[in-house]
Amino acid sequence: MPSFFATHETELNAQVIGSDQFTNEIARSKRRTSEFFADDGILPAYYPTPDQVDQYPVFVKPVVGAGSQGIAVITNAAEMDHKLADGKDYLITEYLPGQEYTVDCFTDRFGKLCFSGFRERKRVKNGISVNTANLDLPPAVASIASLLNQKLNFRGVWFFQVKKNQTGEYRLMEFATRVAGTMCLYRNLGTNLPLLSIYDRLNYPIQIQENQYHIEVDRALSNKYQLSIEYQTLVIDFDDTITLKNKINPLTMYLLYQVQNQHIPIVLITRHQYDLDKTLQRLNIDPHLFTTIHHLTDRSPKSTIVAQYSQPIFIDDSFIERDNVLQEIGCPVFDVTAIEGLINWQA
Secondary structure, three states, rough: OOOHHOHHHHHHHOOOOOOOOHHHHHHHHHHHHHHHHOOOOOOOOEEEEHHOOOOEEEEEEEEEEEOOOOOOOOHHHHHHHHOOOOOOOEEEOOOOOOOOEOOOOEOOOOOHHHHHHEEEEEEEEEOOEEEEEOOOOOOOHHHHHHHHHHHOOOOOOEEEEEEEEEOOOOEEEEEEEOOOOOHHHOOOOOOOHHHHHHHHHOOOOOOOOOOOOOOOEEEOOOOOOOOOOOEEEEOOOOOOOOOOEEEHHHHHHHHHHHHOOOOOOEEEEEEEOHHHHHHHHOOOOOHHOOEEEEOOOOOOHHHHHHHHOOOEEOOOOOOOOHHHHHOOOOOOOHHHHHHHHOOOOOO
């Protein structure tokens, strides 16, 4: 994708933020990468043809590709023949058995390599690092970063990947002139690499700010919801709904402040057995967050109160309370575990 935009930059009514076309083309083709750095001693052994393979296993990857698509570890000549039978263009290299690492980099408009962050790809899914942690940059890997930066024309964010060979030496696997998804690790250390790329393009002075602590990120599927309902009043319980084990439920408060920003009234109905004002004060909850507070001291059903409000929804940890409101009023009701469905994560 960076290569495509760089090629068609003159057709766009915008600047393309990134490295130049030559650098993009080298990055895009594994074979051109192999040929370009052939004499620099940073690549795994390369076999131009299957007949020249003198030791298995070997690693086969598409000449043009991304992630883990099309890659394979080949253990014998028969497997090699089967792999190459699809007619696609592959690169055959030495198999690297060591741990894989990514080095996230930033080069400014003057060609200075301002940042190199070394992280371990601890868990990989479909070629994407979904669990990674920062480590100290080894001098040998720093040398590879410097060499790449000297020989190519990077600008802004870029990254490369290395693995150790059988003798423990780091070898360049590939590099790319784009943002890596797990660069979010460094944003949480104080270095926002994509934003720095924008600042550099605007000719702002660049200063790297990085906290010195260990950080690990785990990227997993998360649920986001869109509900086909509209409501004009949010009616909510207190104990074990706004509270959680005598503390605040932070997810509930996230929702309440989001609803407040939308200027939707929030109505509190509670059977709290203690002094509610003191409890709110202890938890640092401003009572003005609620348009109205109904503190029930008897067993009267909450549905009679919910019915007073325009187009309400009702949130309560109690199934009995929710069922009563649902049966008597028919408005949407939610358990605490369903609060995530009410939050607009794009807001």
